Amino acid sequence: PRARLILAGSGEPDYTRELEARVVQKGVGQSVQFTGFVTGADKAHWLAEADVFVLPSYHENFGVAALEAIASGIPAVVSPDVQLGPVVRDYGLGAVAPRDPAALASGILAVLGDVALRQRCATEGPAVVNSLFSPEVIGPQLRAMYELARSRSTT
Secondary structure (H helix, E strand, C coil): CCCCEEEECCCCHHHHHHHHHHHHHHCCHHHEEEEECCCHHHHHHHHHHCCCEEECCCCECCCHHHHHHHHCCCCEEECCCECCHHHHHHCCCEEECCCCHHHHHHHHHHHHHCHHHHHHHHHHHHHHHHHHHCHHHHHHHHHHHHHHHHHCCCC
């Protein structure tokens, strides 16, 4: 009952209007806020306010927003179609939950109810992100990938 849902990001205007209408129809407007696309200090503000970050995408080629949340020490709940899901699961940084409303709600409530998990994410999340995705780690991997692609080019 005290939960707040902050929907950050932008999408197709018709879809956003549909979501806003659902909020009004369900009578939960006091608990739901649409921020639109956020960057910089606004993004930092909303991440600092969050207890859990949820990305229940049908397809997410990586999940940069979830990575940013984890780097901020926030546990993430993602769908199996978010490619960052194995990192969330393998490092215990939240939950991977199906998009089914009941399963997603269960995953969110499990994360919110697990104080030890939330504390671990606050302390270990930033370090995990740095160890796996820092420029010092990713840079050499990208260079090797590009060098391999160049060596296999037919020109």
